Amino acid sequence: xxxxxxxxxxxxxxxxxxxxxxxxxxxxxxxxxxxxxxxxxxxxxxxxxxxxxxxxxxxxxxxxxxxxxxxxxxxxxxxxxxxxxxxxxxxxxxxxxxxxxxxxxxxxxxxxxxxxxxxxxxxxxxxxxxxxxxxxxxxxxxxxxxxxxxxxxxxxxxxxxxxxxxxxxxxxxxxxxxxxxxxxxxxxxxxxxxxxxxxxxxxxxxxxxxxxxxxxxxxxxxxxxxxxxxxxxxxxxxxxxxxxxxxxxxxxxxxxxxxxxxxxxxxxxxxxxxxxxxxxxxxxxxxxxxxxxxxxxxxxxxxxxxxxxxxxxxxxxxxxxxxxxxxxxxxxxxxxxxxxxxxxxxxxxxxxxxxxxxxxxxxxxxxxxxxxxxxxxxxxxxxxxxxxxxxxxxxxxxxxxxxxxxxxxxxxxxxxxxxxxxxxxxxxxxxxxxxxxxxxxxxxxxxxxxxxxxxxxxxxxxxxxxxxxxxxxxxxxxxxxxxxxxxxxxxxxxxxxxxxxxxxxxxxxxxxxxxxxxxxxxxxxxxxxxxxxxxxxxxxxxxxxxxxxxxxxxxxxxxxxx
Amino acid sequence: xxxxxxxxxxxxxxxxxxxxxxxxxxxxxxxxxxxxxxxxxxxxxxxxxxxxxxxxxxxxxxxxxxxxxxxxxxxxxxxxxxxxxxxxxxxxxxxxxxxxxxxxxxxxxxxxxxxxxxxxxxxxxxxxxxxxxxxxxxxxxxxxxxxxxxxxxxxxxxxxxxxxxxxx
Numbered sequence: 001x002x003x004x005x006x007x008x009x010x011x012x013x014x015x016x017x018x019x020x021x022x023x024x025x026x027x028x029x030x031x032x033x034x035x036x037x038x039x040x041x042x043x044x045x046x047x048x049x050x051x052x053x054x055x056x057x058x059x060x061x062x063x064x065x066x067x068x069x070x071x072x073x074x075x076x077x078x079x080x081x082x083x084x085x086x087x088x089x090x091x092x093x094x095x096x097x098x099x100x101x102x103x104x105x106x107x108x109x110x111x112x113x114x115x116x117x118x119x120x121x122x123x124x125x126x127x128x129x130x131x132x133x134x135x136x137x138x139x140x141x142x143x144x145x146x147x148x149x150x151x152x153x154x155x156x157x158x159x160x161x162x163x164x165x166x167x168x169x170x171x172x173x174x175x176x177x178x179x180x181x182x183x184x185x186x187x188x189x190x191x192x193x194x195x196x197x198x199x200x201x202x203x204x205x206x207x208x209x210x211x212x213x214x215x216x217x218x219x220x221x222x223x224x225x226x227x228x229x230x231x232x233x234x235x236x237x238x239x240x241x242x243x244x245x246x247x248x249x250x251x252x253x254x255x256x257x258x259x260x261x262x263x264x265x266x267x268x269x270x271x272x273x274x275x276x277x278x279x280x281x282x283x284x285x286x287x288x289x290x291x292x293x294x295x296x297x298x299x300x301x302x303x304x305x306x307x308x309x310x311x312x313x314x315x316x317x318x319x320x321x322x323x324x325x326x327x328x329x330x331x332x333x334x335x336x337x338x339x340x341x342x343x344x345x346x347x348x349x350x351x352x353x354x355x356x357x358x359x360x361x362x363x364x365x366x367x368x369x370x371x372x373x374x375x376x377x378x379x380x381x382x383x384x385x386x387x388x389x390x391x392x393x394x395x396x397x398x399x400x401x402x403x404x405x406x407x408x409x410x411x412x413x414x415x416x417x418x419x420x421x422x423x424x425x426x427x428x429x430x431x432x433x434x435x436x437x438x439x440x441x442x443x444x445x446x447x448x449x450x451x452x453x454x455x456x457x458x459x460x461x462x463x464x465x466x467x468x469x470x471x472x473x474x475x476x477x478x479x480x481x482x483x484x485x486x487x488x489x490x491x492x493x494x495x496x497x498x499x500x501x502x503x504x505x506x507x508x509x510x511x512x513x514x515x516x517x518x519x520x521x522x523x524x525x526x527x528x529x530x531x532x533x534x535x536x537x538x539x540x541x542x543x544x545x546x547x548x549x550x551x552x553x554x555x556x557x558x559x560x561x562x
Numbered sequence: 563x564x565x566x567x568x569x570x571x572x573x574x575x576x577x578x579x580x581x582x583x584x585x586x587x588x589x590x591x592x593x594x595x596x597x598x599x600x601x602x603x604x605x606x607x608x609x610x611x612x613x614x615x616x617x618x619x620x621x622x623x624x625x626x627x628x629x630x631x632x633x634x635x636x637x638x639x640x641x642x643x644x645x646x647x648x649x650x651x652x653x654x655x656x657x658x659x660x661x662x663x664x665x666x667x668x669x670x671x672x673x674x675x676x677x678x679x680x681x682x683x684x685x686x687x688x689x690x691x692x693x694x695x696x697x698x699x700x701x702x703x704x705x706x707x708x709x710x711x712x713x714x715x716x717x718x719x720x721x722x723x724x725x726x727x728x729x730x
Contacts (some may be wrong), residue, residue: 018724021709029706033676049644050676132645162711169654172647226670249651254620288658290712296724 011144011307011377012073013300015123022165023120025129030054031113031490038110049172055101055129057429058113064427065104066129067119071139071157071181072100072380076211076367079378081122081365089115094363096348096356098420098471099178100138100380101129105427127165132173132260134164134245138180140188141381144304145389147337150200151208153181153189155301156237159292163238170245174252175260177245178217181210185500190382192216192225192502193474195262196244201231209233214244214274215266216502218468223263224502225350228275234297236282239289247274247508307375307390317396327449328400333391340393343375346386346403349420351443354436355421356384365406373399383420383459385413388457416458416525417443420471424464424481425488431464433481433488438462438517444520455525458538459497469560474498476539477524478505478516488514492549494524495542508551523553565697567678567689568665569717570704572697575690576637577615577636584709596624596636601628608633617669620648628660638690641672641681650684657715678703685715 015023033050036042042050051058055066067082074082082102086094089111095103107115119125129134137157145154160179164170169175183200191197197213210232214224232240244262251269253259254464264273282289303479318326334343348356358366366386370378373395374388381387386408391399403409412418419442424427424435439462446452461475472478490512493505507516510533510547512520525538532541542550564575577592580599592613595635600607600616607614608630615636616627631637639649649668656662667688668681674695681689682704691700709722 018709018711018722021722022707022711025707025709044678046674165711166680166707167712168680169650170647171650171680172645174647247653249647254646254648284659367699436690530661 008461011304011375012075012154013070013303014400018370019123019162020120023049023123023125023127023318026054026125026166027113027116028368030116030410034109034113040425049073049131052131053128053133054112054116054131055126056109057130061484062106063109063112065107065115065126066097067102067104067124067126068129068136069100069380070101070125070161071137071143071154072141072382073154074378074380076370076376076378078122078124079363079370080367081124082117083360083367085115085118086363087360093357093359095354096358096380096384096386097422098382098384098469099136100134100141100382102380103423104422116199132175132177134167134170134173134177134179136178137161138178138189138194138382140182140184141379141387142188142334142343142389143183144306145336145338145341145343146184146186146188146289147335148186149184149337149406151183151204152304153183153198153200155235155297155304156198156210156304157181158300159296160239160241163241163290169242170249173245173249174254175257175262177248177262179241187498187500187502190471190474190498192501193218193222193471193498194225196212196241197225203231203233207233208236212240212244214278214450215263215271217261217263218471218473219261220466222468222473222504223267223269224504226266226271228271235292238292239286240278240282240291243278243285246285247277247281251277306338307377309338309341309390310392312392312394314339315393317342317393321397321498324346324411325397325400327453328409331411331415331453332413333396336390338390342391342393342396344391344396344399345381345404345413346388346408347413348385349412349445350407350410351417352440353407354423355419355439357517358386362406362408365402366408369399369402383413383418385418400553405446411449413454413525414457414459415452416446416455416460416521417452418459419534420459420461420475421442422463422469424462428464428469430467431481432466432483433464433490434514435462435464435470435479435481438479438490438514441515441518442521445522455529456537458525459539460521462498471498472496473504474502475505476537476542477521482511482513490514490517492554494518494547495539497539508547509555512554520554524550527553563689564696566667567691567697567700567704570701571688572701577613579617579638592636594636597627601626604630615665615667618652620646620652624652624655631656631660631662631674634662634664635678636667636688637662638667638669641668641670641677644672644673644674644677650680653681653684653686675699675703679706682717683710683712683715685717687717 037047058062180194182189182200193216199211212229213225239258302499319429332345379387421435459476463470463472475498480491496505580595594615613635617638669690
């Protein structure tokens with residue numbers, strides 16, 4: 001392997017004086033607000049929206065701080081800092097989320113301003129990671145390296161990030177607002193279940209633009225985004241987003257928190273009328289609206305130039321290696337646009353560990369490894385795993401050995417045990433039921449890797465409540481924790497999916513008790529194994545044969561649901 | 563007499579809010595009437611001699627106010643609670659689409675130091691702050707940030723931004 005690259009920040013956005021000053025001033029503002037709250041000057045009611053805008057929840061045990069990782073891109077210095085913060089201010093670990101952020105579950109309120117100041121030293125923040133405002137803009141985790149990509153979405157995410165950051169008009173929207181951008185038809189950013197999804201397109205002249213979807217979302221009343229514009233020219237990106245947000249800010253419901261998301265407004269007006277409102281607002285505001293200057297696009301795009309790849313041939317990296325490496329190569333690495341390279345998943349789904357959790361020591365080790373083998377860059381994927389996106393094929397074996405030492409090489413990406421789960425009742429103040437112990441029980445029951453490989457690609461997504469942080473609606477198998485008479489029960493859905501074909505799962509029947517969840521999953525996969533055609537994935541078989549055979553098996557005696 | 567923050571100064575308020583239950587003894591000076599009151603007695607109010615202002619709530623349709631804006635010296639926008647965000651859009655629309663150049667005043671229990679900066683950026687230039695709120699702290703809050711990603715309102719002309727920054 002190459003010698004370690006020291007603070008190597010290329011192929012990602014770097015702060016200039018404006019960016020740095022802004023985060024520093026935000027830290028000072030929040031420090032002052034926290035001081036006033038702790039001294040009693042600021043009431044709980046007044047402090048709540050202020051701390052939420054800064055990613056700070058008051059949770060079951062302690063505050064939870066959500067740190068922004070814009071479009072999931074980190075450099076090694078930042079990851080090392082996150083590990084260091086988790087070590088000094090928390091319990092030595094952090095939790096990566098489906099929206100490419102990192103959550104700390106145990107910081108003390110008084111220490112949060114210091115944590116934010118630490119983050120600012122590595123060009124990070126927690127601005128708008130919560131609250132009723134524009135949240136972290138997310139993108140395809142394979143952006144810039146995926147062979148099927150039209151263009152790299154990240155420069156546009158960064159432009160949107162800056163435009164949305166402390167945008168004065170959208171300080172208090174009716175509800176939270178999430179934007180995802182994808183440059184690939186595979187839609188690894190789940191853009192169709194976001195408030196706004198932007199699909200990159202090119203017009204006949206080759207100019208970049210966006211197909212615009214509005215009104216997608218999970219949580220209560222899940223909905224798939226509807227196309228309101230086929231092609232939005234790039235210079236109009238911000239003015240159009242501003243028109244959407246303005247219509248939402250004026251007419252979105254504020255009387256009922258459960259009906260306040262933009263999807264409800266889109267549904268009540270109908271997509272066509274909503275589009276007419278947006279287009280009218282957009283035209284009326286044009287004289288005053290932000291036009292995105294070509295110079296600004298170029299300035300930001302330049303940051304995302306590819307890293308200095310070597311000219312290398314593709315090789316058979318697995319030749320002569322042990323079977324475990326073959327499996328890891330097959331399941332945990334992905335093709336790369338550049339010959340001689342692969343993208344490597346770092347599995348945060350080791351069996352027996354809460355999905356998405358990572359210790360400080362693992363973060364430090366991965367930061368060092370990224371410097372050695374992947375240009376010092378790390379990405380956060382939507383499925384709560386990380387990625388080293390630019391690894392030379394000749395370094396794959398050494399990379400695997402290094403990841404295995406840190407228990408980050410479980411070869412289960414896309415498999416049943418690569419589950420998504422929110423923190424659940426163990427941590428979250430909103431949850432109705434636990435998720436971590438359920439995930440552990442499922443992993444225990446499906447611990448045999450060969451069995452998992454035989455089952456192939458199955459996405460299980462689990463949420464501890466209706467808010468759907470675990471994206472259960474779009475899991476091939478979705479699990480939703482519900483509370484019944486003070487007990488934790490789980491509702492199972494089948495048939496959900498994202499990634500290029502968005503569908504919402506259907507409830508299979510009455511919910512099951514916690515201890516019955518793994519057995520229920522087993523019955524579901526048994527039906528699949530018996531019924532599958534050659535080459536069919538679980539989701540394909542479900543789409544072909546429908547709900548009935550699965551339902552019948554799950555509720556057959558002796559009933560798993562008993 | 564009530565004090566407020568007008569532009570960067572703490573000043574005595576030279577306007578009063580109209581209250582049908584308790585009409586003031588004198589008819590002199592500026593008077594601010596609720597949007598519903600203005601609608602109900604439009605001709606009476608518009609033909610008034612002295613300065614006239616209107617107070618709008620989050621749900622009031624700005625478009626209906628547009629024809630009368632030229633006659634109005636002041637528009638007060640209500641911020642009834644800390645998470646009610648429609649007033650920010652109303653402020654921006656008044657300044658841009660409707661070209662209102664008179665005093666634009668944020669009023670209501672949510673007008674406190676932590677909101678002042680964003681309000682100013684939306685074009686508000688007067689702040690009738692919540693009872694008990696420290697006006698000096700509000701004045702200071704106008705300097706909270708020295709930079710912005712979006713173009714700034716005139717009140718905060720010293721705010722640094724990139725040449726290529728989008729408006730507002």
